[in-house]
Amino acid sequence: MQMTTMRLREALRAAMVEEMERDPEVFLLGEEVGHYQGAYKVTEGMLARFGARRVIDTPIAESGFAGLAIGAAMVGMRPIVEFMTWNFSAVAFDQIINNAAKLRQMSGGQLKVPIVFRAPNGSARQVGSQHSHAMEHFYAHVPGLKCIAPATPADAYGMLKTAIRDDDPVLLFESETLYSLSGDVPDDPSFTVPFGVARVAREGKDVSLISYSRAVHTCLEAAEQLAKAGVDAEVIDLRSLRPLDEAALVAAVSKTHRAVVVHEGWPYGGVGAELVDRVQRLAFDQLDAPVLRVCFLDVPMPYNAALERLVIPQVDRVIEAVKSVTYAR
Amino acid sequence: MTNVPELAALYRKMQLIRRVEEEAARAYAQGKIGGFLHLYIGQEAIAVGADAALRPTDYALTTYRDHGLALARGMSARALMAELFGKATGACQGLGGSMHVFDAERRMLGGYGIVGGHLPLATGTAFASKYRGDGGVTICFFGEGSVPIGEFHEAMTLASLWKLPIVFVCENNGYAMGTPIDRVLPVHEVTSHAVSYGIPSDRFVVECVREVVTRIGAAVERARTESTPTLVECLTYRFRGHSMSDPGKYRTSEEVEAHKRRDPLVRARAELVAERGEAAAAAIDAEIEAEVADAVAFSDTSPEPTADVLEPTTYAGPFAR
Ligand SMILES: Cc1ncc(C[n+]2csc(CCOP(=O)(O)OP(=O)(O)O)c2C)c(N)n1
Numbered sequence: 001m002q003m004t005t006m007r008l009r010e011a012l013r014a015a016m017v018e019e020m021e022r023d024p025e026v027f028l029l030g031e032e033v034g035h036y037q038g039a040y041k042v043t044e045g046m047l048a049r050f051g052a053r054r055v056i057d058t059p060i061a062e063s064g065f066a067g068l069a070i071g072a073a074m075v076g077m078r079p080i081v082e083f084m085t086w087n088f089s090a091v092a093f094d095q096i097i098n099n100a101a102k103l104r105q106m107s108g109g110q111l112k113v114p115i116v117f118r119a120p121n122g123s124a125r126q127v128g129s130q131h132s133h134a135m136e137h138f139y140a141h142v143p144g145l146k147c148i149a150p151a152t153p154a155d156a157y158g159m160l161k162t163a164i165r166d167d168d169p170v171l172l173f174e175s176e177t178l179y180s181l182s183g184d185v186p187d188d189p190s191f192t193v194p195f196g197v198a199r200v201a202r203e204g205k206d207v208s209l210i211s212y213s214r215a216v217h218t219c220l221e222a223a224e225q226l227a228k229a230g231v232d233a234e235v236i237d238l239r240s241l242r243p244l245d246e247a248a249l250v251a252a253v254s255k256t257h258r259a260v261v262v263h264e265g266w267p268y269g270g271v272g273a274e275l276v277d278r279v280q281r282l283a284f285d286q287l288d289a290p291v292l293r294v295c296f297l298d299v300p301m302p303y304n305a306a307l308e309r310l311v312i313p314q315v316d317r318v319i320e321a322v323k324s325v326t327y328a329r
Numbered sequence: 330m331t332n333v334p335e336l337a338a339l340y341r342k343m344q345l346i347r348r349v350e351e352e353a354a355r356a357y358a359q360g361k362i363g364g365f366l367h368l369y370i371g372q373e374a375i376a377v378g379a380d381a382a383l384r385p386t387d388y389a390l391t392t393y394r395d396h397g398l399a400l401a402r403g404m405s406a407r408a409l410m411a412e413l414f415g416k417a418t419g420a421c422q423g424l425g426g427s428m429h430v431f432d433a434e435r436r437m438l439g440g441y442g443i444v445g446g447h448l449p450l451a452t453g454t455a456f457a458s459k460y461r462g463d464g465g466v467t468i469c470f471f472g473e474g475s476v477p478i479g480e481f482h483e484a485m486t487l488a489s490l491w492k493l494p495i496v497f498v499c500e501n502n503g504y505a506m507g508t509p510i511d512r513v514l515p516v517h518e519v520t521s522h523a524v525s526y527g528i529p530s531d532r533f534v535v536e537c538v539r540e541v542v543t544r545i546g547a548a549v550e551r552a553r554t555e556s557t558p559t560l561v562e563c564l565t566y567r568f569r570g571h572s573m574s575d576p577g578k579y580r581t582s583e584e585v586e587a588h589k590r591r592d593p594l595v596r597a598r599a600e601l602v603a604e605r606g607e608a609a610a611a612a613i614d615a616e617i618e619a620e621v622a623d624a625v626a627f628s629d630t631s632p633e634p635t636a637d638v639l640e641p642t643t644y645a646g647p648f649a650r
Contacts, residue, residue, distance in 0.1 A: 036507035036579065059477035059513035060444045060505060088443065091478065126363030126415070128426045130442035299639045303426030304415035305363055306633055 002187035009042045009179040011153035012118070015160035016043070016080060018189050020050055023078060026164055029056040029065055030082030039084045040120060040179055066092035066117070070100045070169075073115040078164060083119035086135040086173065093138075100169040101144030116163045118172035120179070121149070122214060122264040123301060123312050132301035132308075134265025136173045140241045140274070146195060147241040149173040151216035153183035155239055158193030165192070175214040196243035200252075204234030207322050208252040210275055211262040212238040215313055219262050222318035231322060241271050249275065250283045257288040258325040262313050267295040289325040294318050331382045331546025336604060339381060339538045340597045341613050343373040346397045347594055348621045349406050353396070353413055353427075356625065357573050362413045366427045369397035371568035374593035375500055376401040378541025379468055382549045386463075388436050388454040390447045391470035393428035394500075394567075395440025398470065402437040404430070406624035416631035423634040424642060445471070445478035448497070452487045455495035459556055466552040467495045468545075473562075474505025476519055485526040485560070494552040496545065499562045506571045507579040523560040532562040538597050568592075 006014070020026045032039045034047035034057040047055040058065040062083065069079035083089045089096065096117065103111045123132045140147045146168055150156045156174070163170035201216055202223050209219040216237045223233040236252050238245065253259050259279055261272040272293040279291050297311045322328075350368045357366050369376070372394075380401035383389065391398045399409055404420060412419030413427050421431050431439045438454065441447035451469035458465035475481050476499070488495050499519045503510055510517055523530035529551065531544055541563070548559035566588040570577040577585075601610045640648070 032507055035512075039506070057508060057512060059508075060474045061477040061479070063479055064477070091443070091445075124364075126426065127365055128428055128442060129424075130429070131365070297639065299643045302424045302634070302639065303364060303421075303429070304423040304634050307424070307636065307639065310636055311639075 003184035004187050005182055006153055006185050007179065008153045008156050008181045008183070009040065011157035011185050012042050012160055012174070013044065013046065014185070015157045015164070017046065017049065019161060019164040020054060025076065026078045026080065027054040027056065028080045028082065029058050029069060031058055031060060031084045033057060033082050038082070040176060042179070043082065062088050062091035063095055067095040067099065069115055070095055070103075070113055073113045074103055074111055076114075078114050080116045080118065080164065083117065085131065086119045086121040087131050087133050089117065089119065089135060090133075096139070096145070096169070097142050101142045104144065104168070112167045113169050114167045116160070116170050116172060118160070118174060120176040121173040122175055123308070124176045126303055126305055126308055128303045129300040134263070134296065136171070136241055137265045137270040139171050140271050144169065145242065146170045147173065148195060148239060149213040149241060150239050151178065151201070151213050151237050153181065154185045155193050155199070157185045158191055159195070159239065162192045162195060166195075173213060177214050178217075193239070195240045196245050197240065198245040198248035199237045199239055200234065201237040202233070202235040204232040204256065206232045206256055207258040207260065207326055208234045208236055208256045209260050209262055209318065209322070210236045210238065210249065210252065212241065213264070215262045215264055218313055218315055219318060222315045222322070225315060225319060226322055231326060231328070233322060244274070244278070246278055246282060249278050253279055253283040254286045257286055259291045260294060260318060260321040260325060261291060262294045262318055264312065265296055266298050267293050268298060270295060289327065292321040292325055294321050331543055331550065333539050333542045334381050336539065336597065336601050337609065337613065339377055339542070340601050340610070341617070342377045342380075342401055343538060343594050343597055344613060344617050345406060345620065346373045346377070346400045348617050349400060349409060349624065350396055352621050352625055353410065354569070354573065356414070361629075362427065363415065364426050364428070365393065366413070366573045367394040367571065368567070368569040369394050371588065371592065372500055372502060372535070372565045373397050374535050374538040374541050374597070375498065375563050375565060376470070378538045379498060379545045381542045382546035383466065383468060386436060387465055387549075388438050388451070388458070388467040389470075390438045390451045390454070390467070391440055392444070392447070392472060393440050393442050394472070395428065395430045399430045399432060399437050399440075402432060402435045404432045404435060404437060406620050407627045408432070410624040411628040411631050414628040414631070415633070416628055417634040418627070418631040422638055422642070424638065445475040445480035447471070448475065448480045448484035449487070451495060452484050452493055455488065455493035456491065458494055464553060465494065466549050468498060468549070469495060470498045470500055472505060473499055473501040473510055473514065473519055474508070476514055476522070485522065485528070488558040489526040489528045492556045493558055494556045495558045496548040496552055497558065497560045498545065499560065500565055501562055502565050502567045504567070504571070504579065506575065509579070519562045520560055526560075528558045528560060530560040530562070532564070534564045536591060536593055536596060538593055
């Protein structure tokens with residue numbers, strides 16, 4: 001396949017541009033997406049390309065514009081809602097969980113809500129407790145929503161396209177820290193990446209590091225270091241949290257017999273707890289050690305740089321967990 | 330009528346805010362400050378004038394653009410700068426950072442990061458004052474960018490319905506990040522909303538800090554004596570970008586320069602010189618320079634917070650995880 005190297009933010013943009021060109025019912029709205037070219041420059045150039053009818057700058061009114069977009073989707077349009085960050089979606093939480101997630105079922109299947117919500121998620125750098133939420137844990141809880149969290153430009157491109165074409169609400173969790181990550185993206189506008197299919201980001205036989213989004217890169221780095229110590233770690237990039245690729249979890253653990261789950265966000269009731277449930281339930285006999293989680297520490301995010309580093313999953317904490325599940329200490 | 334303090338005292342605070350923030354910008358460029366840094370430069374007369382109309386026991390809340398209010402309320406330059414540096418000696422032990430500056434003793438009840446989120450909180454502190462009958466007033470600052478959000482309207486409704494002793498101060502600097510007001514507010518006069526909530530309002534261009542004291546002072550008096558909320562709209566301008574990462578392409582340098590020529594700080598100094606002579610103003614400037622240099626040195630040499638602050642600042646006591 002012909003490939004183009006691009007940054008993750010460009011891959012997201014390419015997906016939106018192509019889908020907007022393909023389908024006139026797709027439109028984009030959010031704060032600073034137009035004239036300002038996007039708070040993180042994901043939507044750069046899109047206002048000039050599509051005009052203010054389809055690339056819409058909104059006031060700071062998350063509940064209002066999320067609800068508006070859900071309403072438009074309810075009658076068949078395909079809005080893409082950009083929150084400046086997922087933190088601000090808390091203001092629109094009611095619209096997402098009570099309307100977007102419920103309309104299909106409440107209407108007895110008469111209505112659909114083909115909408116995409118996307119934004120940077122999780123920690124950035126020292127932006128403090130109110131701006132560092134890993135919101136996927138809140139939303140992945142909700143039946144009726146699909147939650148995806150790619151880690152590479154190709155997946156960001158392919159999954160956003162799938163999301164826009166999907167007939168259900170899809171929430172795309174990006175990371176500010178990955179926007180400038182470069183990677184190869186297929187040169188094919190028909191390329192899509194399905195939901196619910198994990199990717200083996202690195203082959204290995206001794207332990208499975210199960211992760212998504214930014215934390216995949218932490219795991220890859222940890223795997224490099226572990227390799228030097230003679231431990232061959234596999235890295236599973238889930239890409240999609242709901243639907244979840246259970247088969248990939250079982251396959252990984254059946255091969256390595258040990259797993260460490262790594263993600264941003266708190267441990268309590270998080271996606272990691274769900275993964276651990278699946279692994280112990282579906283592959284109990286395969287396990288040679290308890291499955292461990294490496295997450296945010298269970299405290300609000302501190303501003304201080306060193307403490308923030310401590311709270312966010314780092315390579316050394318992943319390695320510690322691997323040592324523990326391989327009984328290497 | 331509100332008692333207007335000596336101009337020297339008002340100028341002193343304005344100059345302190347200006348210089349602390351200029352040094353903060355420098356420290357940010359040097360990597361000593363991280364995250365978001367939103368400067369108040371150009372708007373100092375509002376926090377300083379408003380504080381002069383308050384009692385030390387009154388409550389004050391604002392947005393992430395909070396350094397000015399913290400200093401106006403009497404926080405030391407050391408405590409603020411050390412917080413920006415993320416040090417243990419900072420106002421919030423380095424845990425809050427620029428956007429979340431608190432000083433409970435001085436009733437500086439914070440800077441908040443979610444647009445609109447603190448307006449209902451402010452009605453809560455006003456409610457507490459009324460409930461207790463302690464004569465306290467709450468003042469709540471926000472940008473015009475929060476007018477479209479639900480919390481603005483919910484807070485106005487509750488404040489009016491329950492006659493809370495609160496002054497809402499909209500610091501209308503014309504832009505919400507890169508968005509000029511005419512693209513997001515169907516009605517440009519924020520005070521027009523006061524009509525629908527049945528509360529008094531006031532709207533003025535901020536040029537003179539003493540005028541801020543008397544205008545906001547009138548609203549504070551109304552809150553204190555009649556327990557009536559007021560919506561005050563201060564027309565102002567921020568001279569710097571929205572935050573340090575904002576290149577500010579959405580406005581021309583001519584526009585910015587034109588506003589800088591009407592800098593309320595420059596005006597306050599000129600009036601001070603006219604009243605008390607250049608030497609008096611220069612003496613204040615020299616004091617401020619020393620105070621700011623001291624704050625930077627203090628912050629540079631202060632220790633980092635350690636991990637043991639995390640648990641006790643999450644829950645009051647031991648907690649099973
Ligand atoms: C609910 C919410 N949405 C978006 C943001 C991102 N954001 C932070 S400040 C800002 C602009 C606010 O402008 P304004 O209220 O006019 O205040 P100013 O910054 O001019 O003081 C935006 C969009 C946020 N913090 N909270």
